[in-house]
Amino acid sequence: MTGKLKYYLKNNTNITDKQIDQISGCFRPKTVKKNTLLLSEGETCKELYFVHSGCIRTYYLTKQGHEKTRHIAFDNSIVTSVSSFISQKSSFEFVETLENSELYTISNKDFYQLVSDIPLWENFYRKFLEMAYLHQNKKIENRITLSAKQRYDRLMSEEPMYIQRLSNKILASYLDITQETLSRLKSR
Amino acid sequence: MTGKLKYYLKNNTNITDKQIDQISGCFRPKTVKKNTLLLSEGETCKELYFVHSGCIRTYYLTKQGHEKTRHIAFDNSIVTSVSSFISQKSSFEFVETLENSELYTISNKDFYQLVSDIPLWENFYRKFLEMAYLHQNKKIENRITLSAKQRYDRLMSEEPMYIQRLSNKILASYLDITQETLSRLKSR
DNA sequence: GAGATACTTTGATATAAGTCAAAAAATTAT
DNA sequence: ATAATTTTTTGACTTATATCAAAGTATCTC
Numbered sequence: 001m002t003g004k005l006k007y008y009l010k011n012n013t014n015i016t017d018k019q020i021d022q023i024s025g026c027f028r029p030k031t032v033k034k035n036t037l038l039l040s041e042g043e044t045c046k047e048l049y050f051v052h053s054g055c056i057r058t059y060y061l062t063k064q065g066h067e068k069t070r071h072i073a074f075d076n077s078i079v080t081s082v083s084s085f086i087s088q089k090s091s092f093e094f095v096e097t098l099e100n101s102e103l104y105t106i107s108n109k110d111f112y113q114l115v116s117d118i119p120l121w122e123n124f125y126r127k128f129l130e131m132a133y134l135h136q137n138k139k140i141e142n143r144i145t146l147s148a149k150q151r152y153d154r155l156m157s158e159e160p161m162y163i164q165r166l167s168n169k170i171l172a173s174y175l176d177i178t179q180e181t182l183s184r185l186k187s188r
Numbered sequence: 189m190t191g192k193l194k195y196y197l198k199n200n201t202n203i204t205d206k207q208i209d210q211i212s213g214c215f216r217p218k219t220v221k222k223n224t225l226l227l228s229e230g231e232t233c234k235e236l237y238f239v240h241s242g243c244i245r246t247y248y249l250t251k252q253g254h255e256k257t258r259h260i261a262f263d264n265s266i267v268t269s270v271s272s273f274i275s276q277k278s279s280f281e282f283v284e285t286l287e288n289s290e291l292y293t294i295s296n297k298d299f300y301q302l303v304s305d306i307p308l309w310e311n312f313y314r315k316f317l318e319m320a321y322l323h324q325n326k327k328i329e330n331r332i333t334l335s336a337k338q339r340y341d342r343l344m345s346e347e348p349m350y351i352q353r354l355s356n357k358i359l360a361s362y363l364d365i366t367q368e369t370l371s372r373l374k375s376r
Numbered sequence: 377g378a379g380a381t382a383c384t385t386t387g388a389t390a391t392a393a394g395t396c397a398a399a400a401a402a403t404t405a406t
Numbered sequence: 407a408t409a410a411t412t413t414t415t416t417g418a419c420t421t422a423t424a425t426c427a428a429a430g431t432a433t434c435t436c
Contacts, residue, residue: 062333070328083325086318122310129317130274136324137271140258143331144364145250148393168414176332181393183415336423356384369423371385 002027005050005104008076012127015120023114023121027104032097039095045084047105051077054101055165059173060093069174071135072098074161082132098170148177149185190215193238193292196264200315203308211302211309215292220285227283233272235293239265242289243353247361248281257362259323260286262349270320286358336365337373 002024009020027050032038034054039045041061049056056079059069070093073079084091085108114121142151152175155162162171172182190212197208215238220226222242227233229249237244244267247257258281261267272279273296302309330339340363343350350359360370 060329068329068332070325083322086322119307122314126310126314126317129314129321133317133321133324134271134274136321136328137258140324140328140331141248141256143328144256169412178394179414180395180416184393187415357382366424367384368386368425372423375385 002029002104004052004076008050009124013120013124015118015124019118019120023118024104026110026114027106030103030105032101032103034097034100036097037094038097039081039084039091039093041092041094042090043084044088045081045091045095046108048078048080048085048108048111049073049095050104050106051075051079052102052104054103055098056095056101056103057098057170057174058093058095067173068176069170072162072166072170072174074165078128098166143176148175148181149188151175151177152182152185190217190292192240192264196238197312201308201312203306203312207306207308211306212292214298214302215294218291218293220289220291222285222287222289224285225282226285227269227272227279227281229280229282230278231272232276233269233279233283234296236266236268236273236296236299237261237283238292238294239263239267240290240292242291243286244283244289244291245286245358245362246281246283255361256364257358260350260354260358260362262353266316286354331364336363336369337376339363339365340370340373 005024005027006020009015009023010017015023029052030049032054038047038049038056051073053075055075056073057069058071058079058081059067061067071079079095081091081093081095084093088108115125116122142154146154155175162174166174168182168186169179172179175182177185193212193215194208197203197211198205203211217240218237220242226235226237226244239261241263243263244261245257246259246267246269247255249255259267267283269279269281269283272281276296303313304310330342334342343363350362354362356370356374357367360367363370365373
């Protein structure tokens, strides 16, 4: 059942099989329809998700009410509202499914219990944070140094799945441009 | 000598005095004149700095050759080219002193040795990464949701030290605007 | 302290991307 | 299938910020 999660942990950590069983035992399966909010602005993020299948995004609203997509997680990845999950303070982000999704979810409590109990899990979490940082870094850099068209072209070549699986609306908000601009630059 | 560093660790961790001695023993003092490069693009970042006094920035160059300041560290904070220090790959960032600075420097090797040896140091490092992530997050959000003037005003009210201690050139590059724009919006 | 170098201001102009609006196309629901 | 809703495209217009250029200030260096 949690096979894919176990496989993921086996491939990304040196945690022993026994401890992988212990870890995956802390996750609960959760089937969610597309376009479902898992977390809203103002709530405290109590869960972290492993995406078995489907797709999840995190986004926030600008003062003008525009959605800005921060992160998109496809199959075989981990996602949550990182800042709220870490700080256990009110989130300014939303977490939402973009497709019908099968998730495995772990509570904040259990997660940090594992961080204390299993050194290699803390190690894994640290590496997750390192990756999250590098990813963010790259997003800032892209946003600052590339034009809208260049960002689109780069995503197209580096992460074609984004273009294949996401609607223009979501894609535009991920690339920090308007739908109209995306529509126009696609036909250039 | 490393008094300020020890004080910093006492205030930000639960590490025992004995282990704080062990940790600060791994740091070496380094006095650096202003406008000195500590790391250049293409080099691998082997050191992490505690800023005892002075000021350090990290920045990178766009394809057009413009400097973009990513992070600024004043007294009593820790700084490095995080992505290169983590990955031990070639850096695309520069690290530079903006003022005459007294630093304490630790090697990547010693740093990760302490991460292995002292659980509370790994814990501290994890929290450092969490903070770095939150800080980045906020920078992305500000850049996307606020106008140049709004970003300047917010920095002025939240971090007046930035405006007091940095030249317009550096400040502009930190706010992701040109010097000319900064000059203009200051007189509005 | 004079000259060189680097920084800041001001002006004129250009441009990428946003906004508003409405039609066309694609999904979703009944 | 048909209607209703949502998404995408296209057009006309606006705007914030960048660019280029030149003059004015400040800072370093010999």
